[in-house]
Structures are given as C-alpha cells and as structure tokens.
Amino acid sequence: MHEISIIGLGKVGLPMAAGFGAAGVKVTGFDSDPGRGELLQTHDPEDRTICLEAGLSAALVKARPNLQAADNIGEALEASDISFVIVPTPSEADGSFSLDYVADAFAEIGQALPHLNRPHLIVLVSTVSPGSVSGTLIGILEKHSGLKLGKGFHLAYSPALIALGDVICGFMQPDFAFVGETHSEGGDQLAAFYRDILPENTPLHRMSAQSVEIAKIALNNFLTMKISFSNLIGQLCNETIGADAHQVLGALGDDHRIGSAYLKPGMPFGGPCLPRDNAALASSLQKAGLASDLPDAAFRINQELMRQLANLTDPGPGKRIAVIGLGYKAGSNLTDESAAIIICNHIAQTGAEVRVGDPQINNMDLTNLDADVQLFADLEEAVRGCDTVLITGYVQTDIDVRSLCLPDTCVIDIGDGFAIKRGNF
Numbered sequence: 001m002h003e004i005s006i007i008g009l010g011k012v013g014l015p016m017a018a019g020f021g022a023a024g025v026k027v028t029g030f031d032s033d034p035g036r037g038e039l040l041q042t043h044d045p046e047d048r049t050i051c052l053e054a055g056l057s058a059a060l061v062k063a064r065p066n067l068q069a070a071d072n073i074g075e076a077l078e079a080s081d082i083s084f085v086i087v088p089t090p091s092e093a094d095g096s097f098s099l100d101y102v103a104d105a106f107a108e109i110g111q112a113l114p115h116l117n118r119p120h121l122i123v124l125v126s127t128v129s130p131g132s133v134s135g136t137l138i139g140i141l142e143k144h145s146g147l148k149l150g151k152g153f154h155l156a157y158s159p160a161l162i163a164l165g166d167v168i169c170g171f172m173q174p175d176f177a178f179v180g181e182t183h184s185e186g187g188d189q190l191a192a193f194y195r196d197i198l199p200e201n202t203p204l205h206r207m208s209a210q211s212v213e214i215a216k217i218a219l220n221n222f223l224t225m226k227i228s229f230s231n232l233i234g235q236l237c238n239e240t241i242g243a244d245a246h247q248v249l250g251a252l253g254d255d256h257r258i259g260s261a262y263l264k265p266g267m268p269f270g271g272p273c274l275p276r277d278n279a280a281l282a283s284s285l286q287k288a289g290l291a292s293d294l295p296d297a298a299f300r301i302n303q304e305l306m307r308q309l310a311n312l313t314d315p316g317p318g319k320r321i322a323v324i325g326l327g328y329k330a331g332s333n334l335t336d337e338s339a340a341i342i343i344c345n346h347i348a349q350t351g352a353e354v355r356v357g358d359p360q361i362n363n364m365d366l367t368n369l370d371a372d373v374q375l376f377a378d379l380e381e382a383v384r385g386c387d388t389v390l391i392t393g394y395v396q397t398d399i400d401v402r403s404l405c406l407p408d409t410c411v412i413d414i415g416d417g418f419a420i421k422r423g424n425f
C-alpha cells in the first residue's frame with residue numbers, strides 16, 4: 001500500500017487527499033490551519049463552502065479509513081514515502097509566483113528529513129515560475145536538512161492539471177501527468193506511483209523540472225489564447241449581419257489540427273489559474289528578453305471583452321441592470337478573478353444601479369465587488385424592474401432566467417452559448 005502525505009489541504013489539496021485515499025492510498029494530511037486537517041475525518045456534506053467540488057463528499061467518506069491528519073510536517077513525513085506539497089503561490093506584481101509559502105514548508109520538510117529512517121520523495125504540486133525548483137527550492141531543502149539531493153531525499157515537480165469543481169477527476173483521471181525530475185531515482189519513484197494509481201495507459205510526461213515549470217504555464221496560456229481567439233471571432237460575428245459565431249467556430253473545431261475544446265464564444269476567462277498563468281508566462285518571456293505579445297494580447301482581448309459586455313448593457317445613471325451568475329465559471333461558487341465581478345464593477349462605475357442575482361451568494365468572496373452593487377439570492381427579485389439583464393451562464397439554477405424577465409427587458413444571454421445575444425424574449 002502506498003503511503004503518502006499531502007502538505008496543504010486547501011481547495012486543491014483536500015480533494016487530492018480524498019481522491020488518492022478513495023483509491024486505496026494511505027494519506028496523511030497536514031495543513032498549517034488545523035481546521036483543514038480536521039476535514040479529513042469530519043465534514044458537513046451540506047457545507048457548500050467546502051463541498052462544491054464534484055464527488056468530494058463521497059470520496060472523503062470512502063477514503064476515511066485511509067486518511068489521517070498530522071500535527072506537524074515531521075509527523076506527516078514519518079508516515080509516508082512521498083510528500084506532495086500543495087501550498088499557495090500567490091502572484092507577485094510582475095506576474096511571477098511567490099515562493100514564500102513553499103519556502104516555509106520546504107524549510108520545515110528539510111528540518112524533518114534527517115530524522116526519517118527511509119529515503120523520501122518530495123513532490124511539489126503548487127504552480128511555480130520557471131527556474132524555481134533548481135534555482136531556489138533544492139537549496140532550501142539541502143540547507144535545512146544538511147543532506148544532498150539524491151542522497152537522503154529526492155525532489156520532483158508535478159503541478160496539478162486540474163480545474164476547480166472537478167479536482168478529484170483531474171487528479172485521478174488526467175489526460176496525462178507530469179513527472180518533472182531533478183534526479184532519475186526520484187522520477188522513477190513518482191512514475192511508479194502514478195503507474196499504480198492512475199488508469200492504465202495514462203501518459204506520463206517525464207522531463208526535467210525546468211521543462212515542466214514551462215509546460216504547466218504554457219498549457220494554460222494555450223487555453224487563454226484559444227478563449228480570447230474564440231471571443232474575438234465571436235465579436236466579429238456579432239458585428240457582421242448574418243454571421244453566426246457558433247457555426248464559424250464549430251467548423252474550425254472540426255479541423256483535427258485545432259480541436260473544438262474551448263473554441264466557443266462566451267464569457268471572458270477568469271478564475272484562480274488562467275489569468276495568473278497568463279501573467280506568469282508574460283513575465284518569464286520578458287525576463288528571458290523575449291516578446292510577450294501572445295500572452296499580453298490574450299489578456300488585453302479578455303479585459304476589453306469585459307468592458308464591451310458592460311457597455312452592451314447600456315449602463316448609466318438612472319439605469320437598473322442585473323447580472324446573473326457571479327462565479328468564475330459554471331459549477332463553481334468561487335469568485336477569484338471572476339469576470340462577472342469585473343463586469344459588475346464596470347457597470348457600477350457608470351452610475352447605474354447594479355443588482356447581482358446568484359443563489360450561491362452567501363458562500364462567495366465578494367471583497368472585490370463594488371460596494372454599491374446589490375446582492376440577491378432570489379433571481380426573480382434580482383431582475384425585477386431592470387432595464388437590462390446580463391446572464392453570464394455561471395449561475396447554478398434550474399430556473400430559466402429569461403422567463404423571469406418582462407417582455408420589454410433587454411436580455412443579454414452569454415450563457416446559452418451565443419457570444420452576445422441581445423433582444424427581448
């Protein structure tokens with residue numbers, strides 16, 4: 001039976017622990033917030049702040065015999081052969097990822113390493129900027145342990161290729177997994193673990209940690225470019241009488257060289273990963289003295305689309321406008337870098353009255369939302385008396401919001417797949 005520890009039981013670490021535990025791996029979790037560790041043994045399935053994650057509640061129940069919480073990092077390491085580290089790496093002003101939390105965790109791991117009676121593999125899962133593993137992190141482990149990489153410990157980089165809301169599936173049934181190695185023995189150990197746990201034939205992309213550092217942010221940048229490209233074509237279709245963005249992009253997606261995923265007109269990209277990875281690639285390119293036009297353009301197009309969507313509501317003093325759905329994507333109650341919040345703020349700045357409708361509102365982080373925006377969990381109340389209703393599609397409800405609107409209300413429905421559909425329903 002594999003014995004692993006997971007350091008950091010946040011939005012990604014907790015579902016990861018549940019997924020591996022449910023698959024028969026013995027998991028010892030540690031989080032500097034003891035409340036997160038307790039979730040391994042007790043959680044309220046109705047608590048939507050924790051469980052708006054597909055299958056998390058069921059996986060935690062199934063995994064329970066295999067899950068335990070440690071009181072400190074040393075205890076977690078002692079109970080395991082492999083430690084996965086998944087702590088925050090907030091973005092710095094220049095777009096690179098801060099290593100502060102990882103450095104703290106690695107210092108503690110380093111101190112614990114000499115006390116272990118078996119070699120240990122540390123696997124960094126948090127997203128880091130290119131050069132971080134070899135430039136900083138190996139040194140922290142060596143300094144605090146007094147050991148040398150490859151002699152007493154190994155280090156690998158295997159960033160999470162997951163989407164919040166679907167983390168367990170992302171970990172347990174990935175399209176592929178990264179094995180970013182600093183030493184072949186550590187790479188062998190991680191590859192053997194993945195071979196045992198992941199579905200047969202899951203491709204393992206084994207390469208240097210430096211290559212994986214670039215590949216992780218490059219992957220998300222490809223998605224942001226595809227989204228911005230789709231939205232640009234969507235906007236052109238909207239401006240062209242007789243053109244239909246769905247038909248145009250649908251045809252392009254049938255070309256096997258392009259593929260249909262993310263090739264739809266719709267909301268601008270947002271969330272805790274895509275904008276950050278976009279900025280991180282731009283930053284890495286600039287530091288390498290290379291042109292960052294591609295990631296910069298994807299970002300600018302995205303920002304511009306948010307402004308255009310706000311303008312499309314025809315905002316201004318005396319106007320009452322509803323925005324329905326505030327999460328950063330469908331199926332999530334998270335609002336990190338939510339495009340809907342930025343759109344609301346643009347509208348509010350014109351002096352219009354903005355009403356947000358979202359049944360998840362009680363669980364959302366609304367700190368970035370303009371203070372004048374009014375919040376309604378009841379969608380009917382949110383749209384009442386509005387001149388314009390903008391439906392983001394990121395709302396969790398079975399209610400057809402358009403049916404709540406009066407005939408003279410202007411409805412802009414982005415969620416039903418049209419880039420921008422404007423008119424009375």
Ligand SMILES: NC(=O)c1ccc[n+]([C@@H]2O[C@H](COP(=O)([O-])OP(=O)(O)OC[C@H]3O[C@@H](n4cnc5c(N)ncnc54)[C@H](O)[C@@H]3O)[C@@H](O)[C@H]2O)c1
Nearest residue numbers: 008009010011012031032033087088089105126127160164
């Ligand atoms: N959220 C995503 O969609 C996503 C996707 C892919 C990758 N990632 C990456 O995963 C990493 C973690 O993201 P998250 O969303 O889970 O963050 P999070 O803030 O939800 O959770 C991080 C957890 O780490 C804990 N922690 C901090 N320092 C610690 C320490 N020294 N020891 C033990 N625990 C510690 C915190 O208490 C917190 O519970 C980030 O690098 C992020 O970029 C996130």
